[in-house]
Amino acid sequence: MVVAAVLVLVVLGSIGFHLFSPWWWTPIASNWGYIDTTLVITFWITGFVFAAVVLFMAWCVWRYRHRPGRRADWTPENRRLELWLTGATALGVAAMLAPGLWVWASFVTVPEEADEVEVVAQQWFWSYRYPGEDGRLGRADATWISADNPLGVSPHDRFGADDVIVDGGDMHLPLDRPVKVLLRSIDVLHNFYVPEFRAKMDMVPGSVTYFWLTPTREGEFEVLCAELCGTGHGFMRGYVLVETETQFNAWLGEQLTFAQTQQDAPVRFAGPTGGTP
Structure with missing residues (x-):
């Protein structure tokens, strides 16, 4: 009992x-x-x-329960x-x-009017890339990664010259505008997770994964890595700032483009799997 x-x-x-x-x-x-x-x-x-x-x-x-004189009835199948x-x-x-x-x-069904932003993960911080005035992200490949080009943007793709590079900073998104989030890792498996967005996705080296969302509330939201990625996994954090379109455009205009980051950098040619010289 x-x-x-x-x-x-x-x-x-x-x-x-x-x-x-x-x-x-x-x-x-x-x-x-x-x-x-x-x-x-x-x-x-x-x-x-x-x-x-x-x-x-x-x-x-x-x-x-057991009672004196009671016997079990065995029924193997019913x-x-x-x-x-x-x-x-x-x-x-x-x-x-x-x-x-x-x-x-x-x-995973992205609206046609959605903007794009690329999230790049590496041990143990986040970087971001936004399309420039042409509205397109240039090609990127691990072959192009160097100290002067940490996100591996191809220096020979004309669509990548005006890409906005945010290396190790915060992610900014405009309020009430759909955005396609492209996810790329340049070392090990990571996972981009913002609890308030109810959005997360694995970032697999050698692949580009994605999801989309529409931010509906202004504020600062923490980014977490939800996949064990090494000794610094617990410290791989960042922030997403959701702001008005005016604030977002003003912030975006203050960031460096890929061409600006490469003004004093030597041109490095890729191997057989890289971009076209």
Whole structure:
């Protein structure tokens, strides 16, 4: 009887902790409220299953407790029960997967009017690249990386000359404008994560991953690396500043372009896999 009571208390305590816990999501600052909704649906489904299973166990402990003269009835198979359990499990899993698949499709389907910004990760800080006046990012490759060109922008791509380089600074985004975030790592696996945006994505060396979002609230939001990337992983932090379009354009105009950073730098030619000289 004590075991049955403990099982019931586990269910009641879990529900109470969920409802009254002071630890909850940070206030959202992007258009991805769908992700919160998907998490809530998952909590409801898994919470119901958890409560039902544990309470069923408590009922079994109480109902079939040992009594003098009672013998166990062994029933190795129950086809009807197996079909019900299989169907209910499949329905529950489908109910959890369907919203996630729909949100994921939206997460990687970028609006045509979205701006672009590139995030470059390396141990253990973040850098950023914005399109210049031509509105296009130039080609970049690890072959071009050097002390004078830390992001590996091709010096022979005319679209890269006016790219705005923010090496090791903060990321700035305009309010209420969709932006496609291109993610690139130049050493090991990283993960770009801003909790308030509900947006995160792995950054795989040799690949370019992406997602998009629309910032909906002005403010300063912390960037975290959500993938273990070495001894300095815990210190790989930065900030995203969401501001009005006027403030963003003023800040962008104060930054150096790639051409300006290369004025006194020697031209370095790439190997067979690099850009065209």
